[in-house]
Amino acid sequence: MATIVNPSSRGYTQKRHTTDIWILHIQLQQGEPEEHMGLFLPMLKAMSFKPKDVRLKQLESKTSPIEKYIYLSNLRNSNVHLFYRLVLENFTTLTPLIYTPVVGEACLKWSDIYQQPEGLYLSYKDRGSLRDILRNWPQPNVAMTVVTDGSRILGLGDLGVNGMGIPVGKLALYTGCAGIRPEATLPLTLDLGTNNETLLNDPLYMGSRMKRVSEDEERMFLDELMVALNETWPGIVVQFEDFKSPFPALERYQYKYSCFNDDVQGTGAVILAGIITALKMSGIPVKDQRAVFMGAGSAGTGVAQQIVQYFMKEGLTEDEARRCFWFVDTKGLITNDRGDKLAQHKLYFSRDDNSGQQFKSLTEVVDYVKPTILMGLSTIRGIFDEPILKKMTSLNRHPIIFPLSNPSSKAECTFEEAMKFTDGRAIFASGSPFPTHVHNGKVMYPSQGNNMYVFPGIGLGSILCKTKHISQEMIYTSAVALSKTVIPSEFANGMLYPSLDRIRPVSVIVAREVIRQAQREGLDREPSLRDMNDETLDQWINEQMYNPHKEGRFNELERESTITDDAEAPFYEKERLSAKL
Ligand SMILES: NC(=O)C1=CN([C@@H]2O[C@H](COP(=O)(O)OP(=O)(O)OC[C@H]3O[C@@H](n4cnc5c(N)ncnc54)[C@H](OP(=O)(O)O)[C@@H]3O)[C@@H](O)[C@H]2O)C=CC1
Numbered sequence: 001m002a003t004i005v006n007p008s009s010r011g012y013t014q015k016r017h018t019t020d021i022w023i024l025h026i027q028l029q030q031g032e033p034e035e036h037m038g039l040f041l042p043m044l045k046a047m048s049f050k051p052k053d054v055r056l057k058q059l060e061s062k063t064s065p066i067e068k069y070i071y072l073s074n075l076r077n078s079n080v081h082l083f084y085r086l087v088l089e090n091f092t093t094l095t096p097l098i099y100t101p102v103v104g105e106a107c108l109k110w111s112d113i114y115q116q117p118e119g120l121y122l123s124y125k126d127r128g129s130l131r132d133i134l135r136n137w138p139q140p141n142v143a144m145t146v147v148t149d150g151s152r153i154l155g156l157g158d159l160g161v162n163g164m165g166i167p168v169g170k171l172a173l174y175t176g177c178a179g180i181r182p183e184a185t186l187p188l189t190l191d192l193g194t195n196n197e198t199l200l201n202d203p204l205y206m207g208s209r210m211k212r213v214s215e216d217e218e219r220m221f222l223d224e225l226m227v228a229l230n231e232t233w234p235g236i237v238v239q240f241e242d243f244k245s246p247f248p249a250l251e252r253y254q255y256k257y258s259c260f261n262d263d264v265q266g267t268g269a270v271i272l273a274g275i276i277t278a279l280k281m282s283g284i285p286v287k288d289q290r291a292v293f294m295g296a297g298s299a300g301t302g303v304a305q306q307i308v309q310y311f312m313k314e315g316l317t318e319d320e321a322r323r324c325f326w327f328v329d330t331k332g333l334i335t336n337d338r339g340d341k342l343a344q345h346k347l348y349f350s351r352d353d354n355s356g357q358q359f360k361s362l363t364e365v366v367d368y369v370k371p372t373i374l375m376g377l378s379t380i381r382g383i384f385d386e387p388i389l390k391k392m393t394s395l396n397r398h399p400i401i402f403p404l405s406n407p408s409s410k411a412e413c414t415f416e417e418a419m420k421f422t423d424g425r426a427i428f429a430s431g432s433p434f435p436t437h438v439h440n441g442k443v444m445y446p447s448q449g450n451n452m453y454v455f456p457g458i459g460l461g462s463i464l465c466k467t468k469h470i471s472q473e474m475i476y477t478s479a480v481a482l483s484k485t486v487i488p489s490e491f492a493n494g495m496l497y498p499s500l501d502r503i504r505p506v507s508v509i510v511a512r513e514v515i516r517q518a519q520r521e522g523l524d525r526e527p528s529l530r531d532m533n534d535e536t537l538d539q540w541i542n543e544q545m546y547n548p549h550k551e552g553r554f555n556e557l558e559r560e561s562t563i564t565d566d567a568e569a570p571f572y573e574k575e576r577l578s579a580k581l
């Protein structure tokens with residue numbers, strides 16, 4: 001049975017020996033004779049930092065992103081409140097280290113950098129006992145799980161159980177961005193085999209050494225899992241993540257359980273929010289939009305479907321809206337007469353107006369369609385090259401360029417490339433973060449079109465209103481809500497999304513609107529929220545959110561947890577105060 005848990009990072013009380021330098025420092029401050037401090041004395045005397053400052057210094061001293069990732073994982077496991085305090089105070093700098101792009105490198109090296117278990121692994125052999133295994137999880141009140149089978153981790157392919165970095169990273173964002181308590185989150189990885197030969201031959205690989213089970217076998221496993229999860233934690237919100245397409249489980253469970261597919265629906269919502277703002281910037285009406293999508297997988301078609309819904313609300317018929325999209329996959333432009341059997345999820349957008357012509361390359365498609373929007377969800381680094389970006393610039397005053405593939409190593413173009421080859425005119429969003437770029441002496445700001453802007457709010461709203469299921473309208477509403485959170489100064493800087501430093505209030509707004517939509521559809525099971533006005537509801541949502549600054553200690557040995565709960569008191573004083581309680 002491949003069940004491994006590490007409860008400490010989820011807020012579980014765990015004894016731990018604290019022999020680090022902080023204890024010496026505390027002892028010094030508490031009057032311990034100086035001779036006991038030995039060689040550390042000068043260093044200890046010079047220390048006037050609080051633990052969070054020291055942790056940031058230590059983090060800075062790590063020279064590579066992966067070392068920083070490991071450092072932060074260890075901190076999360078040893079002192080969960082201090083970790084989240086750092087995250088909340090440094091969202092913009094720490095998110096790339098705990099999420100994309102560095103989580104991609106962490107997943108690639110998972111077996112090599114493995115320090116401790118951080119979630120629950122369920123293997124195919126466990127089928128028939130899933131409920132019993134879930135009951136062994138030490139936390140009684142799990143509200144949210146992110147589950148992957150590791151079959152399509154970011155744009156990196158089948159990484160088997162090494163995909164665990166994704167549920168861990170996404171749930172860290174649930175806690176950071178939306179205040180879901182750490183102990184209420186369950187990172188879940190299904191070990192259903194892998195078709196990655198490198199992993200199968202890697203002596204350090206920790207998953208089952210077998211090829212992936214069949215689609216039918218996986219479906220039966222998921223059926224058992226969904227029942228087991230809901231019996232163990234009734235109403236638990238399930239986020240499906242990084243399953244290879246096609247992913248039929250969404251249609252199977254969508255109206256039965258509280259669940260959503262983040263790659264299809266979360267990405268769809270966040271990119272729709274970006275497009276709503278981008279269209280305001282470009283000034284081109286909906287009816288004149290022509291969007292070319294490089295990549296027709298779960299994310300690409302999910303995004304286009306959300307935009308179709310928006311175009312229809314803006315007055316187009318469904319057919320008119322659908323015809324604003326052209327998709328390119330490994331075989332070229334997707335058309336009805338291309339000669340291959342199209343997967344189900346591609347049929348809706350397949351073109352029938354190509355007069356028998358077939359277009360193999362993106363360049364040919366761009367020449368043919370003359371798009372206003374170029375979306376990348378293809379995992380092909382650099383496919384939006386100089387000629388294509390220049391072509392888009394010749395066609396549009398403000399071409400909309402969204403290289404959305406993750407991690408950065410898979411991005412269709414970088415921000416710098418987009419600015420350079422469109423003469424600073426592109427309206428830009430990427431899946432992973434890029435630095436600002438100076439173009440003709442002006443600082444240009446990239447936007448990050450990543451589902452992290454919505455999934456925390458969707459999950460939070462769904463949990464709080466105890467929704468029966470998560471409807472398509474709830475997802476759509478999250479997009480519209482997000483688009484309204486961009487403030488004028490951000491818009492003026494070309495930003496399509498709010499600054500990450502405001503992510504908590506943004507998540508409150510997204511959660512509130514998700515709750516309101518559930519109420520309109522009669523899906524909510526928390527009637528007390530129905531009579532609250534928006535202001536009261538926002539305040540109530542805020543009060544429900546985990547705040548690491550207000551957390552008490554875990555136990556006497558969790559010294560650092562104790563000393564993080566007051567921002568102002570010197571930590572050694574706080575330690576003394578807490579010791580009296
Ligand atoms: N920014 C964000 O928030 C998000 C970004 N993503 C990113 O989007 C990317 C795609 O994810 P997803 O849709 O789930 O993946 P899929 O595997 O479902 O789809 C990938 C698509 O890209 C096409 N493709 C791959 N390689 C080539 C190639 N060499 N030439 C032409 N087409 C190619 C595939 O074609 P074919 O169908 O013929 O195989 C397929 O249509 C990933 O990098 C992922 O990280 C995903 C979710 C959210």
Ligand SMILES: CC(=O)C(=O)O
Nearest residue numbers: 154242263406450451
């Ligand atoms: C962001 C995300 O969900 C992905 O790249 O798969």
Ligand SMILES: [Mg+2]
Nearest residue numbers: 241242262263
């Ligand atoms: Mg994903």
